[in-house]
Every structure is written in C-alpha cells, then in structure tokens.
Amino acid sequence: MGSVAMDSDYGVPRELSALQKARALYRPDLPPCLQGTTVKVEYGDAAIAADVAGAHVISHAFPHTYGQPLAHFLRKTAAVPDATVITEHPVVRVGVVFSGRQSPGGHNVIWGLHDAIKAHNANSKLIGFLGGYDLLGRTRDQIRTTEQVNAAMTACQALKLDALVIIGGVTSNTDAAQLAETFAESKCSTKVVGVPVTLNGDLKNQFVETTVGFDTICKVNSQLISNVCTDALSAEKYYYFVRLMGRKASHVALECALQSHPNMVILGEEVAASKLTIFDITKQICDAVQARAEKDKNHGVVLIPEGLVESIPELYALLQEIHGLHDKGVSVENISSHLSPWASALFEFLPPFIRKQIETEKLLAQLVEAEMNKRLKEGTYKGKKFNAICHFFGYQARGALPSKFDCDYAYVLGHVCYHILAAGLNGYMATVTNLRSPVNKWKCVHDDRKAMVTRTSCQSNWEACCSHGELLRQNSSSFLMEDIYRNPGPLQFEGPGGETKPISLCVEDRDYMGRIKQLQEYLEKVKSIVKPGCSQDVLKAALSAMASVTEMLTIMSSPSFSGQATI
Amino acid sequence: MGSVAMDSDYGVPRELSALQKARALYRPDLPPCLQGTTVKVEYGDAAIAADVAGAHVISHAFPHTYGQPLAHFLRKTAAVPDATVITEHPVVRVGVVFSGRQSPGGHNVIWGLHDAIKAHNANSKLIGFLGGYDLLGRTRDQIRTTEQVNAAMTACQALKLDALVIIGGVTSNTDAAQLAETFAESKCSTKVVGVPVTLNGDLKNQFVETTVGFDTICKVNSQLISNVCTDALSAEKYYYFVRLMGRKASHVALECALQSHPNMVILGEEVAASKLTIFDITKQICDAVQARAEKDKNHGVVLIPEGLVESIPELYALLQEIHGLHDKGVSVENISSHLSPWASALFEFLPPFIRKQIETEKLLAQLVEAEMNKRLKEGTYKGKKFNAICHFFGYQARGALPSKFDCDYAYVLGHVCYHILAAGLNGYMATVTNLRSPVNKWKCVHDDRKAMVTRTSCQSNWEACCSHGELLRQNSSSFLMEDIYRNPGPLQFEGPGGETKPISLCVEDRDYMGRIKQLQEYLEKVKSIVKPGCSQDVLKAALSAMASVTEMLTIMSSPSFSGQATI
Incomplete structure (x- = not known):
C-alpha cells in the first residue's frame, strides 16, 4: 500500500521544479546545544502526554522495513561528514512512523533523526513503518484493541527496536504515551518517543511552543485569505465565509486572523465560553453586515474554524445523533423521524442541502442570507442583497512545501529524538523551546514529570487561544469596519518574509x-x-x-x- | 463608491507585512527599446481587436478624477529622476480605467504609464476613473446603450482627455475597439488604448503572447493543485476535482497542468472539438478511476476549466434555458416544467443540489460517483468506494500579490501605452513580445493593420491551447497512472523560482x-x-x-x- 505512494518518488523519474530542487538542497542549522560530538541537552526533554483514560494506541499493526526507498531518500540527505562519526556510541535500531493528518515538515523529523543517529554510530539503523504522508503513506487505521497493541509490540520486538518514534498530533502522542506504558508494563525494551507534528497547532503547552506544520499551514492559508480580502475590496459585492481546517481548537483561524486582518473571526473557544447558539452567531454576523452596509460597504471576509461546530452544543449534539443514525444505516430522507424531538426541530430548520453534510461556513452563510433578506423586507436593512461565497481551506494547504521555520524545527526535533532514545527514556516527547528566537538560541528542555497530560494541555490551549484572542479584540472594531486587510503574501524561502514565524508564537513569551x-x-x-x-x-x-x-x-x-x- | 475601497489604503493606517513593504519598493526594469529619452519603438504597437458585431463598449458612465488617492499612490512610485524630464514633449491628459475581473499586476500598468508620462513632461496629467480593482474599484456595469457611450464621450471631452487607457480582458478590449471607432466617427479627439490584463489568458494571439495576471494566477493555483496532489498521495483515499477560474478558454487549466502534473485535465477546447457529451466525459474519468484502482491507486487529481460547461453543447443549452427562466422569475422548483422537452430530461437527470447552481466539478464528481457505485455493484469495478472532494480555485488567487514577471510586464506595458498615445494612435493595444527572454530582450512591436479581430484571436487561442495540449498528451498516460506530480511551490519573489514564467509561454516560440x-x-x-x-x-x-x-x-x-x- 505505502509502496504505491513511493513509486512516484522512487520508481518513475519525476520532474522537479527549480524550487523543489533548491529546497531539497536546503540544510537546516542546529542550535549550539545540539552541535558537536558532546551534545549538551540542557534539561533533557518533556514527558509525553499520558492521559490513559480514552487514550488510543499507535496505528498500523503490520510494519514493513523501509529498505530501499528510505535508503534512497537518505542518500540525498545524509551529508554528515565521516569525521564526525563516533563509533564509541552504541549501535541503535530505531523505528519511525507517521500518524494522523498530513502536516508539512514532518519528513524533516526523519532526516534530523537519521543524521543524528548516523553521526553517533554509522552502524545504527533507522527503519520506517509504512503508513504516514506521501513518504511513508499516512496511517489510515488506529490500533484500539489489545490484539493490535500486541501486534505492534511483537513487531518492535521482532525488529529488535531500541526505540519507536511516533510523529503526529494530540491523538498520536496520547497513543504514544499509552503505548509506552504498555511496553514498559510488558517489559518490552522498545522505548517510545513522540514528536509534535500537526497542522492544527493544538498540542501547545508549557513545553510545546508550537507544532511542526502549523507555521506553513497558517502561511498558505493567510495568503489565500489575504487574496480573498483583496478580492472582496475589489469586487465590493461578496461576503466570503472561509472555514479553516484545524480540528477542535481555533489556533489556525486565530493565527490567520492575526496575519491577514479579515473583518471577523469566530473563535470556537469564545463561542463555547459565552455559550453562544448558532442563532446568536448568525445575529452577530448579520448586525455586522448591517453596520457595514450603513457605511456603504457590501463586502467582507469572515473566518470560521473547523471546530466551531463542536463548540456549539446543540449543533454538536445534533451532529452526533445524525452520525449515530447514519452508522445504523438510516437514509438522509428518514433521519428526521429518528431524531430526538429537539434535534428534529433543529434539523427541520436547517436548509435541505445542509442536512446531507453540515459544512459550517455554508450553514452560517445560508442563515445570514435568510436573516438579511428578512431585514431587507422589513426595511431594517437597507444595503445591497447579501451575497456569500464559501470556502474551505485545508486540503490545499496541508500538502505544501514546508516553510523554513518548519524545516528547521522538524530537523532539530529529529535530533532531539535521538538524544531521548539514546538516553534510554521511555514515553517522552521531543521538544525545543525559545523558538521565537533565532535557531542559535533555541533550547532543548527537559522535565522529568510525566504529569503533562492531555487535559492540562487542552486547558493551556484554551488559555493560549483566549490570550491571543485578546490581541484580536483590541483591534476587532477597526478590523470589522475599516478593511485594514494585511497581506503576508505567498510563503517565501528567501528574501523578505523568508524568516517570519507565527505571530501567535512571537507575541507571547512562551519560554x-x-x-x-x-x-x-x-x-x-x-x-x-x-x-x-x-x-x-x-x-x-x-x-x-x-x-x-x-x-x-x-x-x-x-x-x-x-x-x-x-x- | 470606489472611494470606500480606498479608505483602507489611504484613510486608516494599515499594517503592511514585511513582504508587502519589500514589494512596494520593487522597481521593474525597462527593456532597452524603452530606455532613455529617445525611445525607439521598433515596430510600434498592434491594433486593438475591432470585432464590431456584438461588441460592448467600456464601462462606467460617470468618471471621477482620481485626485488625492492617485497622487498618494504615485508618490511612493514616482522615482523618475528630474533629469530625465524632457519638457519639449507636449503636455498630455490621460484617463485610465480598469474593466472586468480583478487580475494581479494591473496596478503596475498605471505605475508604468505614470512614470512614462511624467518622464516626458512633468506637467502631463494621469486621471483615474473609479471602478476597477481595489485601487480604483472594479467596474460593475458595462455601457451598452448609445446613451452610455455618449456619456463616456462627454466625460472624456469635458476632462479634455488626449487619451483613455482601458485595462482589461477580451471583452474590455473589444469594448475599447468599439469605443475607439465611435470616438473617431464622432470626431472626439480622445484616443483609446487597450492593455491586455486578464487572469484568463484568453487574449493570446500573434501579438499578445500572454496577458498580465495569467502568470500569477497560474502560480498560485499550481501551488494549491500541487499541495492537493501531495495530499492525495498521502491520504490515498480521495479524488480531488478542481475547477479553475478562467472563463471560456482552458489556458489556466492547461498551464496549471503543465506546472503540477495532475492525473487528468479536461480541456474545453478538446471536448468541443471531439463533441463529447457530459456522459462521455464521465465515462472517461470512470475508466481512469477503474484503471488506477487496478494498480491499487484509489486517489487522484482531476482539473476542470471553468469554461468546460460552455464546451458541452447540451449542458450549455440547458444552462441558457435555466438562466432565461430565472431572469423571468421562474423559481427553481418550477423550472423543470418550463424547459424544452430534451432540456427537461437532462435537468431531471441532474442531482437535486446541482439544479440550483451548476458547479461543473460537483456535477462531474457526482456523476462519476454514481457510475463507480454502479460498477462496484456489478462487479466490474473492484476498488475502494469512490470518494471525491471538490474545489473551485479562483477567488483565492485573483487578489494575489503579482509575480515578478507580471510586475515587469505590466510596468513595461504602461510605458508602451504612453508611446502609443503620444504618437496619436487610436484603437491600439499595448503589446510587448519576446517575453520568454529576459526583460532586456523584450520587443515592442507594431502592426498597422486593424484586422486582428476577436474572431482571429479566438482561433489562435484554440490553436495555442491545442498545440500546448500536445505537450500534455505526450505525457498523459504517465500523468494518469504514475502520479509523477510536480510541485512549483509557492510563488517566490527572490531566489530559486523567482524568475520563472508560464511554461506555455516558454515552450513555444511565440516571437x-x-x-x-x-x-x-x-x-x-x-x-x-x-x-x-x-x-x-x-x-x-x-x-x-x-x-x-x-x-x-x-x-x-x-x-x-x-x-x-x-x-
């Protein structure tokens, strides 16, 4: 299965663009703490989230050794001079797997890990498990049953792995923590290391300042949002409703709003905190549309996080009921009669096309349009007919070439992985801090506690989102009314803009x-x-x-x- | 109206990104033929399309002098040294208007025109008509009646304009040609000059090698298509149907296909030439999906030009009927009963959600899904359940920061405009050739004939599209089956990729x-x-x-x- 994906890279000769070639030659720097033969990891590394309740374990029961394809991949990157190979370090055998959604930069973790492993002992082996991105193929299944966990353990033991590196987001790292505990209880000698790689940016906490891929995703999306803002300003007749991929948390929407200054952004965390209903949100948007029309502005841009629907209790409950019925094989036509009374009432209220698949941006656009038409008829709204265009930005961003920051960060995390596994630590996550400073000031921190559970990081996430939200609130009325759109432009690798990092990473002292x-x-x-x-x-x-x-x-x-x- | 749009630029202080600031300082070079005080325009400039039948005339009956905003805009760009101001050249008064869809780089035409005008006589005046992009506001209406044409003429005469520069695509330039004839017949002394600026790239002919904005649009879209290709390869479970903005011609889809090597591209010109029905196209895609599934590939990317629907006669005729009924106020529910028998039959066949608004990519995805499910049931198809994700790329590209090539090209065209109007030519279009060479080899050509009518350029367009299509055909089977996706990456302004131009411009000798x-x-x-x-x-x-x-x-x-x- 994964081998199919790799044909493109390693089978048929593939034409690379000038930029692809140049990026393939790009070599990230290491911070001083990871340079040279005697690596000084200042504090060591933070423990993996270990929230056992409801945790899932890592995916893919049937590992395959990577063999030729990885060797090929590594040939072009293994530029470590022989002189730095120190054979005193023991030989290690390390497995690596990608888990969950595609996120730009993940491959560089493997590259960094490989460089570090080979720099310490040329005889060490890095073995890739198929399933994860286009390099290894993304995982499609998760291991939930004891049988599957045992199959993973059997594979690690059969391959005599000293360590298994799991690259992914919140779920994957929770899985990794669970797997680490199971391995330890079963006296399996394979150590489990997690790496925070997810476009969602929702793995933030005291130790994880940001995740690999978040910067790239926000840059690609912000560029598009800025383009849409310019278009709104030019055409003067559309409201753009842009939904942004990013799971439950609103980090992506928030960063994109800070980058491109759209007229409105609905943050799921604020909606949940204020217990807003879908009708409250509709009214807020309608009032904004009306206020803008009074200033002769009949255009605008509204950002909506993917997770908004989960932040609106009545909508989320309805969705859960629908999904449940769908799983039971109830057809769309018959769903209404199977719903609980209040869910049925809400369902009947929804526009027919929405009932099939709830796309929040279309639902909101439709509700706003209905309300604006009503106000127009009543004479309370005197602007032009409301005209919405809906977008979902996600699929077109998560396969992007990684930004310089994500390349650097992922490569350094790969090195940190090596030092964790070389120290024989189990259930730890690779982290780097002080990321808003240049690479030569980055720190590799360590905290021995295993207390950093998922629940804690969710709480910090909420706080981080709200404190960043504050930045937006200060400007929200001018953003709303004045169209002071900002354009970060396309993601640059050289020249102006090439070194930028997420605003939400830089504004706050997260060291x-x-x-x-x-x-x-x-x-x-x-x-x-x-x-x-x-x-x-x-x-x-x-x-x-x-x-x-x-x-x-x-x-x-x-x-x-x-x-x-x-x- | 346009003044609203300008507040953002000139009223409220606006935060610019590092890249925006850097791009604002970028100064394009002029080719040698336009440098210095004695400009040698080698051949002069090509005549505007003058297809009178069905031509429309330029938009906006009520011009406003640009005044402060333009002055502000020009302050930051008017870096022409005083030494080059040659006062022997007569004072000219020039009006400029944007027409039609937003296209990246259009503003640079104004900049180039202003620099050239001021370099030849500092007392000359450039007057902007509101309506066109975010700088002047885009035109929303067209002047079709004699009254409106006369209003435009009255305005030009009242403002004592020596020339009116119309920046836009096929329609706008046809309008310009019509206006030029009307002005000439009415002894109005204002000369009309056209500038080929449109993202659609459909104004190509012997003289117009490409249009301003086409390069940027294709770069932004190709980046996104490449990202989607990577995503397809990673997730291994989706077919992406991507529709590309670009009006009737398939130039954008073709260039994007050459850039990113998706699995399939449906060219409207080929569909029209082969007289394919919507069912033929569906079958072609289904056969491809089936062939790929047999190689264990359950993902792929299909590009669809916006104008495809116009290339399928029965669908286009249905659309025309629907639009006609819609204009008469017939509701969606009642449309079917008002259609002609065959149109009604086709309409009833369409999925319900499509009946409301025909989005070709969704229609095709739906038809392919239905057919694949049928084949799955019959056992002729044995792959995974067909899973499509639809995109329309357009709005998120046409507001993009213009590429270096579009900046340069537009700026030079602005200069060419000046030389056309200074020579007193009426009804001409500014052109530059040999564009695939570096700027210092660009040529400003001239052909006195007024014979280059729209019909001719449509024919050349078709031929250009087909001859480029040939490039794709050579590789179509490997593109289809092998996933040799290419990634041009995000639009770069410096470093590798910063100097690239459209492949379709470079592969063919268009000089x-x-x-x-x-x-x-x-x-x-x-x-x-x-x-x-x-x-x-x-x-x-x-x-x-x-x-x-x-x-x-x-x-x-x-x-x-x-x-x-x-x-």
Missing part, C-alpha cells in the same frame, strides 16, 4: 522553562541577601513579603481557584 | 514578428543571390522552388483550407 530558571535565580538572590548577618529590617521585610507571596501562590494553586491564570 | 522579420531576411537573401549575372541553373532552381512555395502558401491561405496551421 516557560527559561522563566522557571529566572524565578529560581530570584529565590537564590533573596537567599544570598537574607542570611545571618543581614539587618533586622531586611529580614522583617523579606519575611513579610515572602509570607504574602506564599499565601497568594497557595491560594492560586488550590483546585478550587477559578481564576484564569495565564502561563 | 511572431521576429519570425516575420526572419522570413523577410530570407527573401532579401534570395533576391541578392538571384540577380542579373547569376547562372541559368541558379535562376531555374530559384524559379522552380519559389513557384511551388507560392502555390503551397496560396492554397494554405485560401478560406476553404481546413488544415490546422500552427502559428
């Missing part, structure tokens, strides 16, 4: 471990000031101050504290 | 005037060899050879000759 270190320095400083021999006044002031700090932090850390602490 | 010149050189050579004093044998051979050449060319030039002569 969590760096700030923990800074706090420890403050504590040491206080300690060195307040010691035997210091004045009574200094001691008194210090005691009083530290007592209140301690009390405050104790309250804030208690489970009952409901305030939204930003990280 | 028509250059080759005419070459022919004239051959004739001169023969003349110089065969003159009094040459041998009887030489004379005899020359006479015999030239007699057969003349006879052959006479036959080929006769109206009854049906062969497809390539230009």
Whole structure:
C-alpha cells in the first residue's frame, strides 16, 4: 500500500521544479546545544502526554522495513561528514512512523533523526513503518484493541527496536504515551518517543511552543485569505465565509486572523465560553453586515474554524445523533423521524442541502442570507442583497512545501529524538523551546514529570487561544469596519518574509522553562541577601513579603481557584 | 463608491507585512527599446481587436478624477529622476480605467504609464476613473446603450482627455475597439488604448503572447493543485476535482497542468472539438478511476476549466434555458416544467443540489460517483468506494500579490501605452513580445493593420491551447497512472523560482514578428543571390522552388483550407 505512494518518488523519474530542487538542497542549522560530538541537552526533554483514560494506541499493526526507498531518500540527505562519526556510541535500531493528518515538515523529523543517529554510530539503523504522508503513506487505521497493541509490540520486538518514534498530533502522542506504558508494563525494551507534528497547532503547552506544520499551514492559508480580502475590496459585492481546517481548537483561524486582518473571526473557544447558539452567531454576523452596509460597504471576509461546530452544543449534539443514525444505516430522507424531538426541530430548520453534510461556513452563510433578506423586507436593512461565497481551506494547504521555520524545527526535533532514545527514556516527547528566537538560541528542555497530560494541555490551549484572542479584540472594531486587510503574501524561502514565524508564537513569551530558571535565580538572590548577618529590617521585610507571596501562590494553586491564570 | 475601497489604503493606517513593504519598493526594469529619452519603438504597437458585431463598449458612465488617492499612490512610485524630464514633449491628459475581473499586476500598468508620462513632461496629467480593482474599484456595469457611450464621450471631452487607457480582458478590449471607432466617427479627439490584463489568458494571439495576471494566477493555483496532489498521495483515499477560474478558454487549466502534473485535465477546447457529451466525459474519468484502482491507486487529481460547461453543447443549452427562466422569475422548483422537452430530461437527470447552481466539478464528481457505485455493484469495478472532494480555485488567487514577471510586464506595458498615445494612435493595444527572454530582450512591436479581430484571436487561442495540449498528451498516460506530480511551490519573489514564467509561454516560440522579420531576411537573401549575372541553373532552381512555395502558401491561405496551421 505505502509502496504505491513511493513509486512516484522512487520508481518513475519525476520532474522537479527549480524550487523543489533548491529546497531539497536546503540544510537546516542546529542550535549550539545540539552541535558537536558532546551534545549538551540542557534539561533533557518533556514527558509525553499520558492521559490513559480514552487514550488510543499507535496505528498500523503490520510494519514493513523501509529498505530501499528510505535508503534512497537518505542518500540525498545524509551529508554528515565521516569525521564526525563516533563509533564509541552504541549501535541503535530505531523505528519511525507517521500518524494522523498530513502536516508539512514532518519528513524533516526523519532526516534530523537519521543524521543524528548516523553521526553517533554509522552502524545504527533507522527503519520506517509504512503508513504516514506521501513518504511513508499516512496511517489510515488506529490500533484500539489489545490484539493490535500486541501486534505492534511483537513487531518492535521482532525488529529488535531500541526505540519507536511516533510523529503526529494530540491523538498520536496520547497513543504514544499509552503505548509506552504498555511496553514498559510488558517489559518490552522498545522505548517510545513522540514528536509534535500537526497542522492544527493544538498540542501547545508549557513545553510545546508550537507544532511542526502549523507555521506553513497558517502561511498558505493567510495568503489565500489575504487574496480573498483583496478580492472582496475589489469586487465590493461578496461576503466570503472561509472555514479553516484545524480540528477542535481555533489556533489556525486565530493565527490567520492575526496575519491577514479579515473583518471577523469566530473563535470556537469564545463561542463555547459565552455559550453562544448558532442563532446568536448568525445575529452577530448579520448586525455586522448591517453596520457595514450603513457605511456603504457590501463586502467582507469572515473566518470560521473547523471546530466551531463542536463548540456549539446543540449543533454538536445534533451532529452526533445524525452520525449515530447514519452508522445504523438510516437514509438522509428518514433521519428526521429518528431524531430526538429537539434535534428534529433543529434539523427541520436547517436548509435541505445542509442536512446531507453540515459544512459550517455554508450553514452560517445560508442563515445570514435568510436573516438579511428578512431585514431587507422589513426595511431594517437597507444595503445591497447579501451575497456569500464559501470556502474551505485545508486540503490545499496541508500538502505544501514546508516553510523554513518548519524545516528547521522538524530537523532539530529529529535530533532531539535521538538524544531521548539514546538516553534510554521511555514515553517522552521531543521538544525545543525559545523558538521565537533565532535557531542559535533555541533550547532543548527537559522535565522529568510525566504529569503533562492531555487535559492540562487542552486547558493551556484554551488559555493560549483566549490570550491571543485578546490581541484580536483590541483591534476587532477597526478590523470589522475599516478593511485594514494585511497581506503576508505567498510563503517565501528567501528574501523578505523568508524568516517570519507565527505571530501567535512571537507575541507571547512562551519560554516557560527559561522563566522557571529566572524565578529560581530570584529565590537564590533573596537567599544570598537574607542570611545571618543581614539587618533586622531586611529580614522583617523579606519575611513579610515572602509570607504574602506564599499565601497568594497557595491560594492560586488550590483546585478550587477559578481564576484564569495565564502561563 | 470606489472611494470606500480606498479608505483602507489611504484613510486608516494599515499594517503592511514585511513582504508587502519589500514589494512596494520593487522597481521593474525597462527593456532597452524603452530606455532613455529617445525611445525607439521598433515596430510600434498592434491594433486593438475591432470585432464590431456584438461588441460592448467600456464601462462606467460617470468618471471621477482620481485626485488625492492617485497622487498618494504615485508618490511612493514616482522615482523618475528630474533629469530625465524632457519638457519639449507636449503636455498630455490621460484617463485610465480598469474593466472586468480583478487580475494581479494591473496596478503596475498605471505605475508604468505614470512614470512614462511624467518622464516626458512633468506637467502631463494621469486621471483615474473609479471602478476597477481595489485601487480604483472594479467596474460593475458595462455601457451598452448609445446613451452610455455618449456619456463616456462627454466625460472624456469635458476632462479634455488626449487619451483613455482601458485595462482589461477580451471583452474590455473589444469594448475599447468599439469605443475607439465611435470616438473617431464622432470626431472626439480622445484616443483609446487597450492593455491586455486578464487572469484568463484568453487574449493570446500573434501579438499578445500572454496577458498580465495569467502568470500569477497560474502560480498560485499550481501551488494549491500541487499541495492537493501531495495530499492525495498521502491520504490515498480521495479524488480531488478542481475547477479553475478562467472563463471560456482552458489556458489556466492547461498551464496549471503543465506546472503540477495532475492525473487528468479536461480541456474545453478538446471536448468541443471531439463533441463529447457530459456522459462521455464521465465515462472517461470512470475508466481512469477503474484503471488506477487496478494498480491499487484509489486517489487522484482531476482539473476542470471553468469554461468546460460552455464546451458541452447540451449542458450549455440547458444552462441558457435555466438562466432565461430565472431572469423571468421562474423559481427553481418550477423550472423543470418550463424547459424544452430534451432540456427537461437532462435537468431531471441532474442531482437535486446541482439544479440550483451548476458547479461543473460537483456535477462531474457526482456523476462519476454514481457510475463507480454502479460498477462496484456489478462487479466490474473492484476498488475502494469512490470518494471525491471538490474545489473551485479562483477567488483565492485573483487578489494575489503579482509575480515578478507580471510586475515587469505590466510596468513595461504602461510605458508602451504612453508611446502609443503620444504618437496619436487610436484603437491600439499595448503589446510587448519576446517575453520568454529576459526583460532586456523584450520587443515592442507594431502592426498597422486593424484586422486582428476577436474572431482571429479566438482561433489562435484554440490553436495555442491545442498545440500546448500536445505537450500534455505526450505525457498523459504517465500523468494518469504514475502520479509523477510536480510541485512549483509557492510563488517566490527572490531566489530559486523567482524568475520563472508560464511554461506555455516558454515552450513555444511565440516571437511572431521576429519570425516575420526572419522570413523577410530570407527573401532579401534570395533576391541578392538571384540577380542579373547569376547562372541559368541558379535562376531555374530559384524559379522552380519559389513557384511551388507560392502555390503551397496560396492554397494554405485560401478560406476553404481546413488544415490546422500552427502559428
């Protein structure tokens, strides 16, 4: 199966564009902490999410050794000078698998991992499991049953793998954590390492500042949104409703809004927090359309995250009921009669074409159009007839050539993987921090706790989204009314724009471990000031101050504290 | 109206991205023939299409002087050194208007025109008519009645315009030609100049090698198609049906196919030439899906030009009937009963959602799905369930930042406009040839004939499309079966890929005037060899050879000759 996908790369001779050739020759830099033969991993690496409840395990029960195709791929990238090969390091055998949705840059993880492995011992082996992107083929199935987990374990043991590297998003890394625990319990010697690669950007937490692919996805989408904004401004007669791929979280929509300044963006997290219904959202958009028409503007651009539907409880419940009936073989025509009374009422309200497949952007456009026509008839709206064009941006972005940042980040993560597995750590995720600085300032951090469960990262995600949302809110009225569209332009590899990173990564100081270190320095400083021999006044002031700090932090850390602490 | 659109640029302060700033500073080069104070326009410029039958005249009856906004726009671009201002040239007053669909690069025509005008006399004036893109606002109406043409003439006379420059595609340039004739007949002294700016690329002929915007559109779309190809290869379960904006001709689809090597492209010109029905096309696609499934490939990418529907006679006729009924206020539900018998039969056959708005890609996807399900049931098809995802790429491309080539081309065309109007020519189109060579080899050609009517250029278009189609046909079976997708990557402004031009422009030697010149050189050579004093044998051979050449060319030039002569 995966071999079919590889024919294109390795069977038939393929014509590469000038840019493809140039990008194939691009070689990312390593941060100083990973350079040279004695690698100093400052803190080590953060633990993989280990939320056992509802966790799935990694996919693909039937691994295939990669063999020739990987060898071919690696021939063009294995430019590590022989001089750096240090044979004192033990030989390792490492398996690697892609899991979940395609995300730009994932291949560079393999390249970095391979370079690191071979630099430490030329006899080490990297074995690719088919299933994952166009290089290895993407996984289509997940291993959920004990039999499947055992099949994966049997394969790892048969191949005598020292480590298995799983490249993917939230689900894949949760799977990886679960697999690591199962392997450990079963005394399987294969260590499991996760790598945060997903276009959704929803794996953010204190340790994972961003995920591989997010930058590229946001750049490709922002370019298109900007083009659509220019088109809106030019044609002066359309409202564009653009839905953005990105699973439940609104990270992609948020970053794209920061990049291109559309008139409106509906953030799922805010909708959920404010408990808005689909009718509330419709009304908000209609009021905006009306306000703009009063300023003689009959065009606009509205961004909608893919996950919005999950943030609207009544719609999500309806969807769940529909999916359930669909799985039972109930036809579209008969669904209404099988729904619960309130779901049926909502369903009957929906436009017929929506009943077949709920595409949020079309649903909203349709509801807004109906409401605007009503207002037009009533005379409360005096603008032009409302005219919507709907888009879903996703499939056309996730296969993009990765941005320079994603190339660099993925390559460095590949190296970090090696150091995790070489240290014999199990159930850890490769991370790099201080990403908003240049590569030579990037840090490879480590935290021994296994406490960084998925639930925690979801919470941080929500907070991150809301705190970034704040950036938008400051400008929301001028964005809404003034059309101050911004155009990041097409993704560049050289010249102006080539070095840009996500705005949401750069605006916030996410160097969590760096700030923990800074706090420890403050504590040491206080300690060195307040010691035997210091004045009574200094001691008194210090005691009083530290007592209140301690009390405050104790309250804030208690489970009952409901305030939204930003990280 | 247009002033609303300009607020964004000139009212509220707008944040520009790094790339926007860099592009705003980009200054195109001029070819040697346009440099310096004594401009040598080698042949002059080609005449505007003047097909009077069914021609429309230019849009917007109520011109507004551009004033401050244009001045603002020009401040940032008017970097012409004062030294080059030659006051001997007369003062000119020129109006400029955008017409039709937004197309990237159009603004650079104004910039080039302004630079040229001001370089020759600093007192000359460029006046923008509102209505056209986001700079001037796009035209929404066309002037069709005598009253409207007269209003345009009155405006030109009131503003004492020496010339009116109309920037647009086939329709706009046909309008321009019509307007030029009307102005001339009415002794209006305003000269009309056309500029070939359209994303559709359908204004190609011997003189117009390509249109401004075509390169950018094809680059943006090809990038997305390539991404979708990678996605298809990765997910291994979807067929993507991608419809491309580009009006009737298939130039955009063809260029994108040459750039990204999808599995199939349906060219409207070939469909029309082969008189294929919608069912023939469906069968072709189904057979391809089946053949691929037999090789274990359950994914693929199919390109469909926007104009395909017009190339399928029975579908086009149905559409015309539907539009006619729609204009008469017949509701969708009642349309079927008002259609002619055969149209009604076809309409009833269409899937319900298609009846509301015919989107060719969805129609084809639906028909292919129905046929594949039938074959699956019959057992003739044994692959996976057919799964299509539909896209329409257009709105997200035509507002793009223009490519380097489009910037250069448009700027040079702007200069050419000046030389046409300065020479007092009426009804001419600005053209530049030898575009596949670097800018310093570009030529500004001239042909005095007014014979280059739209019908001729449509014919050349068809031929150009077919001769390029040949390039695809050579590879069609490997494209279809082997997935040798090519990825031109995102549009680059610097580094590798920054200087690329459309493949369809470069593969063919379109330097028509250059080759005419070459022919004239051959004739001169023969003349110089065969003159009094040459041998009887030489004379005899020359006479015999030239007699057969003349006879052959006479036959080929006769109206009854049906062969497809390539230009």
